[in-house]
Amino acid sequence: MTDLIRLTDVEKTYTRGKEKIAIFERLSMRIEQGDFLALMGPSGSGKTTLLNLLGGTDRATRGTIEFDGKRIDKLSEGQLTNWRAQNVGFIFQFYNLMPILTAAQNVELPLLLTNLSPKKRRENVATALNIVGLSDRARHKPREMSGGQQQRVAIARAIVADPKLLLCDEPTGDLDRTTADEVLGTLQLLNRDLGKTIVMVTHDAAAAKFAKRTLHLDKGHFVASELAA
Amino acid sequence: MNRITYLLAHILLGVLAFLVFTRVAPGPLFSAFQLLFFILSITLIIWRGINIGWRNWAWLILLIPVVNVGFLLFAPSKERFPKRNFIEITPDRSTTVDDVRLVRWNLARNSVRTILLSVSILIAFLLFGVLVSFNVAITDVRTAPNRMVTLSKINFTESLPIAYFDRVLHTDGVLAATHMNWFGGYYQDQRRGFMAVFAVDPDSYLRVYQDDLHLTPQARETFLHERTALLVPRNIADRYHWRVGQHIPINSNIFTNGTNGSHVWDFTIAGIFETPDGNSQANSVLIRYDYFNDTITFGRDRIGWISFLTTSATVNDRVAHAIDTRFANSQDETSTQDAAAFNRSFAAQLGNIALVVTLVVGAAFAAILLIVGTTMALAVRERTKEVGVLKTLGFSSGRILRMVLGESMLLSLIGATLGLLAAAGVLYILSHLNGGGGGGFHLYPSVIGISAAIAIALGLVTGILPALSAYRMNIIEALGRR
Ligand SMILES: Nc1ncnc2c1ncn2[C@@H]1O[C@H](COP(=O)(O)OP(=O)(O)OP(=O)(O)O)[C@@H](O)[C@H]1O
Numbered sequence: 289m290t291d292l293i294r295l296t297d298v299e300k301t302y303t304r305g306k307e308k309i310a311i312f313e314r315l316s317m318r319i320e321q322g323d324f325l326a327l328m329g330p331s332g333s334g335k336t337t338l339l340n341l342l343g344g345t346d347r348a349t350r351g352t353i354e355f356d357g358k359r360i361d362k363l364s365e366g367q368l369t370n371w372r373a374q375n376v377g378f379i380f381q382f383y384n385l386m387p388i389l390t391a392a393q394n395v396e397l398p399l400l401l402t403n404l405s406p407k408k409r410r411e412n413v414a415t416a417l418n419i420v421g422l423s424d425r426a427r428h429k430p431r432e433m434s435g436g437q438q439q440r441v442a443i444a445r446a447i448v449a450d451p452k453l454l455l456c457d458e459p460t461g462d463l464d465r466t467t468a469d470e471v472l473g474t475l476q477l478l479n480r481d482l483g484k485t486i487v488m489v490t491h492d493a494a495a496a497k498f499a500k501r502t503l504h505l506d507k508g509h510f511v512a513s514e515l516a517a
Numbered sequence: 518m519n520r521i522t523y524l525l526a527h528i529l530l531g532v533l534a535f536l537v538f539t540r541v542a543p544g545p546l547f548s549a550f551q552l553l554f555f556i557l558s559i560t561l562i563i564w565r566g567i568n569i570g571w572r573n574w575a576w577l578i579l580l581i582p583v584v585n586v587g588f589l590l591f592a593p594s595k596e597r598f599p600k601r602n603f604i605e606i607t608p609d610r611s612t613t614v615d616d617v618r619l620v621r622w623n624l625a626r627n628s629v630r631t632i633l634l635s636v637s638i639l640i641a642f643l644l645f646g647v648l649v650s651f652n653v654a655i656t657d658v659r660t661a662p663n664r665m666v667t668l669s670k671i672n673f674t675e676s677l678p679i680a681y682f683d684r685v686l687h688t689d690g691v692l693a694a695t696h697m698n699w700f701g702g703y704y705q706d707q708r709r710g711f712m713a714v715f716a717v718d719p720d721s722y723l724r725v726y727q728d729d730l731h732l733t734p735q736a737r738e739t740f741l742h743e744r745t746a747l748l749v750p751r752n753i754a755d756r757y758h759w760r761v762g763q764h765i766p767i768n769s770n771i772f773t774n775g776t777n778g779s780h781v782w783d784f785t786i787a788g789i790f791e792t793p794d795g796n797s798q799a800n801s802v803l804i805r806y807d808y809f810n811d812t813i814t815f816g817r818d819r820i821g822w823i824s825f826l827t828t829s830a831t832v833n834d835r836v837a838h839a840i841d842t843r844f845a846n847s848q849d850e851t852s853t854q855d856a857a858a859f860n861r862s863f864a865a866q867l868g869n870i871a872l873v874v875t876l877v878v879g880a881a882f883a884a885i886l887l888i889v890g891t892t893m894a895l896a897v898r899e900r901t902k903e904v905g906v907l908k909t910l911g912f913s914s915g916r917i918l919r920m921v922l923g924e925s926m927l928l929s930l931i932g933a934t935l936g937l938l939a940a941a942g943v944l945y946i947l948s949h950l951n952g953g954g955g956g957g958f959h960l961y962p963s964v965i966g967i968s969a970a971i972a973i974a975l976g977l978v979t980g981i982l983p984a985l986s987a988y989r990m991n992i993i994e995a996l997g998r999r
């Protein structure tokens with residue numbers, strides 16, 4: 289299998305006044321194409337920070353980040369923005385849907401960054417909503433849907449532009465067990481049937497079981513775990 | 518109390534009230550309300566005119582706290598006005614999205630706020646459209662470029678000897694000339710019945726103003742031959758339902774009628790005339806000089822001013838110089854100028870309208886700028902998270918900047934369009950109500966052009982800070998940490 293992501297000696301430090309806080313000092317990791325990785329670890333261990341580095345919404349202080357063999361840490365701000373639009377789908381804990389838009393319109397947003405016609409966009413949106421099982425909710429606004437439905441709309445939005453990588457930050461953190469399992473099932477399906485590479489941050493061991501492997505992060509280092517492959 | 522002092526005092530009072538009460542109850546809704554009240558009261562003063570007594574002062578001073586306290590008591594609280602939208606934000610739920618729709622829907626998401634802001638902008642542009650059109654109407658009366666006026670150098674109310682008329686008429690470069698006297702006329706009521714009555718020499722007047730007055734041949738004949746003949750413009754005739762042949766008594770607030778010892782003269786309507794749009798004679802009521810001169814008890818054989826046409830506008834300066842030097846060092850020195858320049862100085866005597874316009878409109882726009890600017894900034898701050906999401910999805914910062922600017926621009930254009938429509942309506946009503954005073958007000962194309970420029974500038978200025986803050990917004994900070 290080929291590596292989709294390769295992190296080499298990544299350092300991330302925040303400067304707060306004179307004080308320097310190192311989140312990662314020399315972090316290296318590889319994620320294969322088609323992997324479904326669960327990231328666990330205590331609060332403040334750097335899970336969200338790592339996800340931001342992988343998704344290009346934040347930059348490493350030092351080190352290299354390769355995606356599909358290309359250095360994304362070298363890209364300019366504008367190039368990185370375009371790269372995100374083409375390659376990464378994001379799923380957040382609190383869904384982050386636009387309240388003024390319907391489910392279908394929310395899902396359509398990433399397609400505004402392509403040059404697809406409105407007709408083609410509508411088709412792709414329908415497909416994405418169908419995959420997450422929400423075809424009948426296309427015209428509902430976020431506040432007219434349950435948390436689980438909203439999260440599935442968010443998943444549809446993440447996959448509609450057909451990115452290789454899905455990044456999920458506690459996607460089930462706000463859902464009950466049954467709903468969480470449905471959402472996780474959807475993610476598993478995307479990984480298994482559509483070959484999406486998924487990195488999912490979670491605090492929930494049951495959620496991590498849906499992944500192919502789990503990494504534990506503590507104080508900026510991966511630690512051995514009985515679940516890690 | 519002069520109107521400008523009163524206005525200044527009011528603006529000061531308004532700003533003070535604004536500062537005090539926005540302290541007590543801050544918030545965009547309240548600020549917008551304050552602004553509305555402030556602008557409305559200024560408009561009222563302008564409408565009520567110059568004679569503002571202590572009673573109106575008292576009303577105003579009383580009104581400000583009363584209205585404010587009233588608002589505080591009945592202010593729509595968040596509980597009573599839950600986040601409800603009067604208009605559906607996305608009317609067509611089945612449509613696809615694009616940037617323009619996003620802008621429109623974002624603007625509509627808080628409909629109460631948007632409506633209040635549009636109304637504020639509407640009022641500013643209504644004021645602008647009406648006041649500036651009004652100003653243009655009285656200062657820029659359309660006259661031929663070769664039309665000139667000779668009047669007393671001391672003051673335009675000072676008269677000249679009638680002998681001057683012949684000399685002006687026979688000056689080199691003068692094509693035709695006539696003389697006119699201000700009668701100080703009114704019909705029945707001094708204030709409401711005021712009209713611009715001029716005593717003119719019929720024959721020469723109709724020659725000098727032949728292109729300005731549309732008269733029937735019959736009316737023309739009657740005016741040339743009947744001593745008590747009267748010519749009235751269509752708007753005044755319509756206002757009083759006058760018909761040709763009717764006997765009309767007209768009063769003078771200057772002269773006494775020697776034949777009956779009163780201030781009243783009797784006239785017979787010889788004709789009703791129309792004038793081209795915006796013509797200087799649009800509101801002139803015309804009587805004959807001979808009738809006037811023979812019956813007045815003082816000031817006989819004097820004329821108010823001489824209106825004449827030169828052979829061509831290029832000789833204007835030379836003719837003016839020739840006339841004025843001729844009468845220099847005489848009892849009655851003259852001042853000769855273009856009719857257009859004369860009209861402007863005449864309007865300036867009525868009060869410095871341009872200054873009032875600038876003050877009021879300036880105050881309105883300054884207030885609008887603050888209100889719309891802060892509200893837009895608030896609106897974008899509320900949407901910080903959404904901006905973060907859009908950036909995460911791959912929307913460029915430039916595109917987001919354009920969307921925010923588009924929103925403030927759209928708001929400003931909506932307000933300006935509605936304001937100008939309202940202004941057109943108000944001007945239409947004014948010119949139809951007001952038979953005597955001004956007449957023929959309308960929205961000038963130049964006013965529309967300037968309004969469009971102001972609207973764009975307003976949109977840019979109010980949107981640029983929030984747009985830049987959205988542009989600079991960092992994704993991680995925008996999405997927030999939990
Ligand atoms: N902008 C910042 N400035 C300073 N420190 C920061 C900043 N962002 C993150 N940190 C620090 O980095 C560390 C890792 O944060 P991160 O959000 O990645 O943790 P996390 O593992 O996602 O935690 P949680 O499980 O609570 O979401 C924390 O100690 C945090 O205080």
Ligand SMILES: [Mg+2]
Binds near residue numbers: 335336337457
């Ligand atoms: Mg986190």
